[in-house]
Structure formats: structure tokens, C-alpha cells
Amino acid sequence: MALARDAYRKLEEIVGKEHVTDDPAFLDSYAFQWLAELVRPKQSHFMPRPVAVVMPASTEEVQAVVKLCNEYGVKAKPISTGWYHWAAPLKEEDDTIQIDLRRMNRILEIDEKNMFAVVEPYVICAQLQAEVMKLGYNINIIGAGSSTSIVASACAYAGPGPSTFWMGNNSDNVLGMEWVTPTGEIIRTGSLGSGSGWFCSEGPGPSVRGICRGALGSRGAMGVYTKCAIKLIHWPGPPELEPQGTLPGYRLPIPDNFRVYTIAVPDWDTWADIYYEIYDNEIGYIFHRQFNLAGADLAPALWLTYIDPDKTLGDIEELLEKPEIKELTEEMRISFQLILAGRSMRDIELQDKILDRILEETGGWKVKRFCEQDMAEFTNMYLQRMGHKHMNFVWVGGYLGSWMQSGTPDWVKGYVPIAIKGLERDAASGKLVQCGGDALMGCGSQLGGGGMTGLEQFVSYDPADPESVAAGTQHMVDAVKDAVSNGFPPGKELLYLQVGQKDEEIWETLEKSAQPMVYHFQRKIKEAFDPNNIGDRMYSILPEEKG
Ligand SMILES: Cc1cc2nc3c(=O)[nH]c(=O)nc-3n(C[C@H](O)[C@H](O)[C@H](O)COP(=O)(O)OP(=O)(O)OC[C@H]3O[C@@H](n4cnc5c(N)ncnc54)[C@H](O)[C@@H]3O)c2cc1C
Incomplete structure (x- = not known):
């Protein structure tokens, strides 16, 4: 056409x-x-x-x-x-x-006193972070990495990342938006809309939180966000990140007032307990289960290879046979990364003591090899800047995410064994990468201050191999069934599947959701804001006859 x-x-x-x-x-x-x-x-x-x-x-x-x-x-x-x-x-x-929107790439304002920046859609996280760090500030970089648009996550989609526990989720950190609606009106939200400046997206003035911001945004189906203000957070580190070392395993020196740890626990009950303890004690600047994206059987060997300039992916098989790697793989089977940042030396010493007490009481431990200087500095680089997204695709060039339902740690640990068993089953054919069943990763918290987490199963497939692609698609179908038959809502794989489904299939799912009337409300909102239907179905609705 x-x-x-x-x-x-x-x-x-x-x-x-x-x-x-x-x-x-x-x-x-x-x-x-x-x-x-x-x-x-x-x-x-x-x-x-x-x-x-x-x-x-x-x-x-x-x-x-x-x-x-x-x-x-x-x-x-x-x-x-x-x-x-x-x-x-x-x-x-x-x-x-x-x-x-790539020509709209300007940082329009950095308001130091009121701690926000105003950006256009093609400003990426790395660009803004570098500028605000010079002023003693930081921003929440989403898990997708530092080359993503701030406006896209803050206004139109999600926004959690490793720093969300301390810095908040971008969907919450948005302090105002400029929105070209589907009919071409310009709406400025919150305090901006009442002429009071960019400090609160929800008022005084119009809010879109309830109609198209929400948790997952309108994903491009409800007009265009052309600017937004994003909250700045205190950065107690140096004004510039100065990476050292050799490509690809760059390392970021750790200032005296920072600590970088990989922490392991004996079982998933302890995993949940320790998350609650970290929330309750309010320690930690960056809190994420990152390295496990490579799969619990392979992750330690992969990351040690990655930081060693003399090794390549081809060395991993041999490395996996070494007794010390086998031991390490078991030691950190259930592990996560935690970076502490002190606002003073007394603060960091206190946080360190609190962490030691938590580990003592829960039975967790610091993984010695991953806390040594080389690995700790690499972890610091990875998680402070989030510039390693190519690693998501490391095994065979393609990966999809399944599960990732959000909830309290106690609730999330309920689906962990189902997700692990499901991947083991689907990878047994050899068409998906077999990495131990548990390739679950995710933010320590998806809410500022803690309370809600989620684990995404990283399923690696080869996009150039039709059988592997088919196995990936089948895994998504299976993951939906596994979730529903065990009393969990479907995870992010359903969002992927829906991209290829017919409208009728999507409606069938929406009708079976816990509160289908939500999609009837959304239809009415769409009819009001988008009478000519220029937005696509990423804004989910049910047609009137389904009501
Ligand atoms: C490997 C990977 C890991 C990810 N991990 C995370 C994660 O941990 N946390 C997280 O929050 N997200 C994650 N995501 C998804 C991520 O949120 C989005 O990718 C990101 O928020 C937005 O940047 P983008 O480049 O994807 O935006 P785009 O792909 O450009 O857009 C995303 C959606 O928003 C719409 N959109 C974009 N810009 C605008 C605009 N200006 N106005 C209106 N609509 C717009 C688009 O139409 C699209 O539907 C991940 C994605 C990938 C590929």
C-alpha cells in the first residue's frame, strides 16, 4: 500500500x-x-x-x-x-x-535546585546521566540499558531498572509531559498544564496516569509524547565515570564510599527473606539480579571469560570442567548484585554493618570471587551505566523474555520453580540454549523504596534457525499455560504473542482477564481521544459487542 x-x-x-x-x-x-x-x-x-x-x-x-x-x-x-x-x-x-523522533534529541533544561531535567524523545539515558553526574545527580536507567529513550519509558512504556529500588521507576519519576493527542491537540500534564512548571505530572492540572500512563503505558497507540521532565536523584560518586581496562570487560573503579557485592543465598525462601530485609533497612543504591541472565549453569564461567582479555566464548566449555568453576557455579546458583553508596564514610560503614547482620541472620553470603576487585569493578561499570545490553543476546543472537509478573518477593518466589521447570522442559529438545532452567533476572525492586519485584526468564534462541525460532514461540505458548494452570496471570510472553495475534484472539484473552470492564473503559477513552482511530491496538480495548 x-x-x-x-x-x-x-x-x-x-x-x-x-x-x-x-x-x-x-x-x-x-x-x-x-x-x-x-x-x-x-x-x-x-x-x-x-x-x-x-x-x-x-x-x-x-x-x-x-x-x-x-x-x-x-x-x-x-x-x-x-x-x-x-x-x-x-x-x-x-x-x-x-x-x-530522532531529530528531537535535546536536553532542554536541567533544574539543579528542583532536581529535574526536561528532555526530548531521542535523548538517551547515557546522555542525560553524563550531564547530571557533573552536578552530583543521577537518573534511573531502565533495565533495557543506557541507549534507550527516557521519554519512551517514562511516558509510553515501563521503566524499572537496577537502580529503581533507590531512584524510583521511570513511570513514577516522570514529572510532566507534553502530549500531542491522537487528534493533534497539545496537552501539558500536571503542574505544567496549570502554568506552574515541571514538578508534578499528576496535578494541579490534567493527569494522564489513569487513562494512558498507568503501568505499561500506551505503547505508541495514543498520540506522541514530545517532551517530559524526569526526576534527578542524588549521586554520591565522582562527576565523571572513568572506565578502565580492556574492551569488552571495562571496569569502573569503586570510590571509598561505595561497595559492590554479589550475594548468594541457599534457597528461594532465603532469597525472598533477604529482599524484605533490604527493603526494610533501606540500604543499597543498585539492587538487581543481573548476571543470571546467562543461566545459572553458565553465568559464572561466562562473566569470568568476559572480563579476561585473553579468553573468548569458545573457552567456556573447557572452563566449565574446572573444579573451581563447578564449585563457584553451585555457590552462586541463587545470587544477585547489590551496590551500596554512602553519603559519607560513616553512612557506608553503617550500611556495610547492616548488610553483614542481614546475611548473618538470613544465612546468605558474599560470593568471594565475584567481590574481588576485577569482578567488582566490572559489576560497578555494568550496573552504574547499563551499557552492556548486547550481552542479552550473547549465546546465539536472539532472546525472548517470559514470566516477569510483578509482585511481592513471597509471591514471586511462588512462580520460580514453575518457570525453571518450564524452561528445562522446553530447552530439552536442544533447540533453545540449555543454561540450567534458571535464567531468571530482574530488579531488586520495581518500586522506589522496595515492595515489588519480578523475575524475567531469559530464553535464548537462534533467530536464523527456523526450528529454534519455533521452539521459542512454543515456549511462549507453554509459559502462558504454565502460569495460568498454576494460578498466576500470564507474563510478558503474552505481550509478545499478542503482537502476532488476530484481534479476536486478543479479545478472547482480555475477556478472560480478572476485570474485563477495564478494556471497555479504555474503549470509551479511546473513542474520546482518538475518534479517527489513528492509534493501533497497543492500547488494549474490548469492542462494545463483547460487553
Ligand atoms: C533487551 C531489552 C530489555 C528491556 N528491559 C527493560 C527493563 O528492564 N525495563 C523497562 O522498563 N523496559 C525494558 N525493556 C523495554 C523498554 O522499556 C523499552 O524498550 C524502552 O522503555 C523504551 O525505549 P525504546 O527504545 O524501546 O522505545 P521505542 O521502541 O521507541 O518505543 C517503545 C514503545 O513506546 C512507543 N513510543 C516511543 N516513543 C514514543 C513517544 N515519544 N510518544 C509516544 N509513544 C512512544 C512506541 O511506539 C513503542 O510502542 C527492554 C527492552 C529490551 C529490548
Whole structure:
């Protein structure tokens, strides 16, 4: 399908000829998406092709593009840094203009006194973190890493990361948004909307928390967020991160007022107990189960290989045979990373003592090898900057996340054995990477101050091998069944599956959810804000006849 020529010419008038294209080669570069092969017909690596890509440079240009979509009955799909396939068009039959926000890449303001920054959609976490650290501040970097858009996570999708326990979740840290609605109105939320500046996204002034921010956002289906303010957090470290060492295992020296630990526990009950203790005692700057993404059987060998400039992935098999690695693998089978940051030396000493007491009382321990200087400095680099996302794909080039339902540690530990058994079963065919069943990773807390966690099962598959892709898809189907048959809601695999499902299949699931009326309310919200239906189905609704 193609865009009407006069519509294309109008796009050129809005953004300039050089910032719009319908060249199939460019369009396909937007359609080519990680994860697509798991849900697209014939395991295609491509999502549907947009009819044009347009790159606006200002809110007014975004507004004009959105109005044009309304005029021509074309869908509008924004993309910021593009880490998820659902930033692409979803259906072949929907003519969709992809709104690429990469020209809106400015940090507009850093308000030191009131501790917030105002950014455009293509500002990435690493860019803002580097600027605010010079001033003694930090930001929550989401688990997807430092090259993701702040606006995308804060306004349009999720936002937890390793630092969320101390710094809050981006969906909570957003202090105001500028929103081009699906009809092309400009709404400024919260205090900004009442002319009082960027300090509270929920008021005085309009809030979108209940209609399209929520926990998972509207994922590009409810207009375009063109700016947001994000909360800054105290940074008790140096004004610049100065990595040392050799590619790829860069290391970040640990200041005197920091401690970097990998902590292990004997069983999942202790895992939950220790999480509660950390919440209750309010220690820890970064709290994450990170390294286990490589799988409990393989993780220690992988990370020790990674930081050794003389080793490659090919050495891992041999390493796994060494008695000391076998011992280490058992020692840290259930482990996580914790970085403490003291606001003074007395503070860090106190936090250290509290941690030792917690370990003594719960029966946990520090993993000696992973707390030694080389590994601790690598851990510090990894988790302070979150620049290692390529490691998610380390085994065979593709991975999908299953499970990840959020809840209290006691609730989450309930699904751990089911998730482990499920992956063992699905990987037994040899079509998925066999890494020990437990490749569960996730934030110590998805809420500032603790209370809620979640574990994502990292399932590695080979995107170039049709049988491996099929096994990945089957694993997602199985994980939904495993969850539901054990009394848990489905996890993030269902969000992936829905990208490839027909509307009717999605409605069937929504009807079976705990409160289907929510999707009827959302339909009414959509009808009010998007009467011409330019947003796609990432904003979940049930049609009237299903009510
Ligand atoms: C490997 C990996 C790990 C991840 N881990 C985490 C994690 O730990 N925590 C977490 O929060 N998320 C995680 N995510 C998902 C992540 O939230 C998003 O990827 C990120 O928040 C947004 O950046 P992005 O580049 O993905 O945005 P995009 O892919 O550009 O967009 C994400 C969605 O938001 C919409 N969108 C983007 N920009 C705008 C805008 N300006 N206005 C309106 N809608 C917009 C898009 O249409 C799309 O639906 C992970 C993703 C990957 C690939």
C-alpha cells in the first residue's frame, strides 16, 4: 500500500523534503525488528512496512503530522530509540506513518535546585546521566540499558531498572509531559498544564496516569509524547565515570564510599527473606539480579571469560570442567548484585554493618570471587551505566523474555520453580540454549523504596534457525499455560504473542482477564481521544459487542 501523493507532498511541506521518505529500502529498515520472527508469518524478521517515515524536529511538526494522519485516515506510530518491535506498524492492512523522533534529541533544561531535567524523545539515558553526574545527580536507567529513550519509558512504556529500588521507576519519576493527542491537540500534564512548571505530572492540572500512563503505558497507540521532565536523584560518586581496562570487560573503579557485592543465598525462601530485609533497612543504591541472565549453569564461567582479555566464548566449555568453576557455579546458583553508596564514610560503614547482620541472620553470603576487585569493578561499570545490553543476546543472537509478573518477593518466589521447570522442559529438545532452567533476572525492586519485584526468564534462541525460532514461540505458548494452570496471570510472553495475534484472539484473552470492564473503559477513552482511530491496538480495548 502507498500513501496518497498529495499526503506525501504535505509531509514534505511539514518537515522538509529530506526528512520524509517512502523509499522501500528505508521503510524496510524500520520494519526489520528483533523478536519479529517469533510471531510473524513464515518467521519473517520484518514487521509490516510503514507507508512512509517522517522525522519531525518540533512539537508543532509532530502535531501537523498527526493532524495529517487524521485527515487521510492513516495510522501514526511514534518510535523513539526503537528497542521494541511494537514501535513498528502492527498490521499489513493498516497504512501507517512511522514518526521517527530522532531529530528531537535535546536536553532542554536541567533544574539543579528542583532536581529535574526536561528532555526530548531521542535523548538517551547515557546522555542525560553524563550531564547530571557533573552536578552530583543521577537518573534511573531502565533495565533495557543506557541507549534507550527516557521519554519512551517514562511516558509510553515501563521503566524499572537496577537502580529503581533507590531512584524510583521511570513511570513514577516522570514529572510532566507534553502530549500531542491522537487528534493533534497539545496537552501539558500536571503542574505544567496549570502554568506552574515541571514538578508534578499528576496535578494541579490534567493527569494522564489513569487513562494512558498507568503501568505499561500506551505503547505508541495514543498520540506522541514530545517532551517530559524526569526526576534527578542524588549521586554520591565522582562527576565523571572513568572506565578502565580492556574492551569488552571495562571496569569502573569503586570510590571509598561505595561497595559492590554479589550475594548468594541457599534457597528461594532465603532469597525472598533477604529482599524484605533490604527493603526494610533501606540500604543499597543498585539492587538487581543481573548476571543470571546467562543461566545459572553458565553465568559464572561466562562473566569470568568476559572480563579476561585473553579468553573468548569458545573457552567456556573447557572452563566449565574446572573444579573451581563447578564449585563457584553451585555457590552462586541463587545470587544477585547489590551496590551500596554512602553519603559519607560513616553512612557506608553503617550500611556495610547492616548488610553483614542481614546475611548473618538470613544465612546468605558474599560470593568471594565475584567481590574481588576485577569482578567488582566490572559489576560497578555494568550496573552504574547499563551499557552492556548486547550481552542479552550473547549465546546465539536472539532472546525472548517470559514470566516477569510483578509482585511481592513471597509471591514471586511462588512462580520460580514453575518457570525453571518450564524452561528445562522446553530447552530439552536442544533447540533453545540449555543454561540450567534458571535464567531468571530482574530488579531488586520495581518500586522506589522496595515492595515489588519480578523475575524475567531469559530464553535464548537462534533467530536464523527456523526450528529454534519455533521452539521459542512454543515456549511462549507453554509459559502462558504454565502460569495460568498454576494460578498466576500470564507474563510478558503474552505481550509478545499478542503482537502476532488476530484481534479476536486478543479479545478472547482480555475477556478472560480478572476485570474485563477495564478494556471497555479504555474503549470509551479511546473513542474520546482518538475518534479517527489513528492509534493501533497497543492500547488494549474490548469492542462494545463483547460487553
Ligand atoms: C533487551 C531489552 C530489555 C528491556 N528491559 C527493560 C527493563 O528492564 N525495563 C523497562 O522498563 N523496559 C525494558 N525493556 C523495554 C523498554 O522499556 C523499552 O524498550 C524502552 O522503555 C523504551 O525505549 P525504546 O527504545 O524501546 O522505545 P521505542 O521502541 O521507541 O518505543 C517503545 C514503545 O513506546 C512507543 N513510543 C516511543 N516513543 C514514543 C513517544 N515519544 N510518544 C509516544 N509513544 C512512544 C512506541 O511506539 C513503542 O510502542 C527492554 C527492552 C529490551 C529490548
